[in-house]
Amino acid sequence: MTNIQWGILSTAGIAQKQLIPAIQRASNAKVTAIASSSGVEKAKTVANKFSIEKTHDSYEKLLDDPEIDAVYIPLPNHLHKEWVITAANKGKHILCEKPAAVNAAEFEEMKSACEEHQVIFMEAFMYHFHPQHDRVKEIIDSGEIGDVSYMRAAHSFHMKDRDSNVRMKYQDGGGSLYDLGCYAIHAIRNVLRVEPETVQVHAIKDNGVDTDAYAYLTFPNGVHATFDSSFNLTDRNEYEVVGTEGRIMIPRAFRPDKNGGDGLIVVEKQGVTRTETVKTDQYRDQVEHISEAILNGDHKLHNDFENTLNNMRVIDACMESMETGERVELG
Numbered sequence: 001m002t003n004i005q006w007g008i009l010s011t012a013g014i015a016q017k018q019l020i021p022a023i024q025r026a027s028n029a030k031v032t033a034i035a036s037s038s039g040v041e042k043a044k045t046v047a048n049k050f051s052i053e054k055t056h057d058s059y060e061k062l063l064d065d066p067e068i069d070a071v072y073i074p075l076p077n078h079l080h081k082e083w084v085i086t087a088a089n090k091g092k093h094i095l096c097e098k099p100a101a102v103n104a105a106e107f108e109e110m111k112s113a114c115e116e117h118q119v120i121f122m123e124a125f126m127y128h129f130h131p132q133h134d135r136v137k138e139i140i141d142s143g144e145i146g147d148v149s150y151m152r153a154a155h156s157f158h159m160k161d162r163d164s165n166v167r168m169k170y171q172d173g174g175g176s177l178y179d180l181g182c183y184a185i186h187a188i189r190n191v192l193r194v195e196p197e198t199v200q201v202h203a204i205k206d207n208g209v210d211t212d213a214y215a216y217l218t219f220p221n222g223v224h225a226t227f228d229s230s231f232n233l234t235d236r237n238e239y240e241v242v243g244t245e246g247r248i249m250i251p252r253a254f255r256p257d258k259n260g261g262d263g264l265i266v267v268e269k270q271g272v273t274r275t276e277t278v279k280t281d282q283y284r285d286q287v288e289h290i291s292e293a294i295l296n297g298d299h300k301l302h303n304d305f306e307n308t309l310n311n312m313r314v315i316d317a318c319m320e321s322m323e324t325g326e327r328v329e330l331g
Contacts, residue, residue, distance in 0.1 A: 004069045004291040005032040007062045007092070009083060011046045012074040014097065018126075018257075019072050020050050022283035029291040035062035059083060063090040070294055072124075073097060076166050077173025081106045084121065088113040093120040093294045095287075099182045102173045103319075104312040111305050122290045122301050123308045125186055127254040129285040132263030132278040136191055136241065136248055139267060146245030149223055151192055153184035153239040155254060156230035159211075167231070168209050175210040177203075177318055181229035183254045185314050186307075187239050188217065188225045195310055196225070199317045200327040204232075215318055245269060257282060 006023050008015050008031060015034075023029045033054035036043035040057035047055045056062040063071065063086060070093035073083050080101050087094050094114065100123040101107040114121040127133075140148055156176075159165060167174045189195060196217040204212040212230040219225070237254035240247060246269030256263040256279075265276040289302055317328040 003030045004294050007068040007071045008034040009059045009073050011036050015074045018283050022287050025284045026287040029287050033062050035059050077102050084110045085113040088117045088119050097124045099178050100308050104316050107312045126282045126286045128303050130263050130282045145243030148243045150242040151225040153187050153227040154236045155180035155183050156233035156236045159231040170208040176229040176231050177213045181213050184227035186311050194219050198327050198329050201318045201321040203322040
């Protein structure tokens with residue numbers, strides 16, 4: 001086998017805009033089937049658009065297809081657990097949109113099902129596959145900006161369709177923290193390479209959904225971090241790492257694909273600024289990474305179970321703090 005045969009569970013916008021094209025650009029993957037729970041005609045429309053061979057009028061039928069090796073799950077957050085476990089029970093490998101679940105307990109059930117059936121699972125944090133972040137860690141390790149003591153991240157966009165957008169439905173796992181803040185949390189944890197010990201979050205809500213979240217995190221090594229996520233602010237996807245002698249700014253942290261894949265690294269030290277540009281196709285790289293892992297039977301993923309579980313635990317703590325208004329300690 002040289003190509004992984006992928007099935008797509010649903011005709012979601014992210015699948016059509018990003019993942020189906022990315023799988024088609026990949027060297028070791030192919031989109032073989034797509035399913036819609038809204039009827040086969042909807043699946044056929046997308047299949048015709050992307051020249052996908054097979055269509056199914058239910059997710060179950062796609063999962064029963066013996067030719068499908070792996071599935072991509074871009075369903076609303078509250079459905080991730082059900083369909084990841086169902087896919088695992090059918091022996092399908094899984095790429096699941098972020099956040100992997102709505103809480104860590106759900107994800108632990110998903111993890112157990114995947115391990116029991118020996119299928120590979122990866123949470124789809126595509127940004128994590130861009131080499132600009134490894135370059136940031138190299139600069140930190142070189143000592144160029146001194147001792148790091150603070151990191152800030154921000155992810156936002158101005159939502160104009162909030163009356164119909166699934167992100168505004170609390171029961172479906174909506175909210176800016178799940179949709180955008182999860183990236184900021186993931187980046188802070190992975191760039192600093194340490195887990196937070198406390199979080200405190202203030203939220204602005206609309207109909208029970210956090211449209212804005214402002215968070216403060218502390219770490220056992222004395223480093224501090226903040227992040228914000230919002231459906232009410234202009235497009236931002238950035239982070240900054242500040243040290244005793246300089247700082248690193250990443251203005252295209254999560255969506256460099258909007259700039260042709262060019263990641264931008266800005267280093268400022270003693271009034272002197274230099275920039276570096278690092279380019280890749282992060283969606284394609286994500287697909288090729290998990291497809292290669294499936295081909296080789298390698299469960300050592302760039303974004304593995306432990307990383308996903310730790311991210312979910314921080315999200316849980318943020319959600320608790322958002323509700324109580326209190327600082328929450330992570331065990």
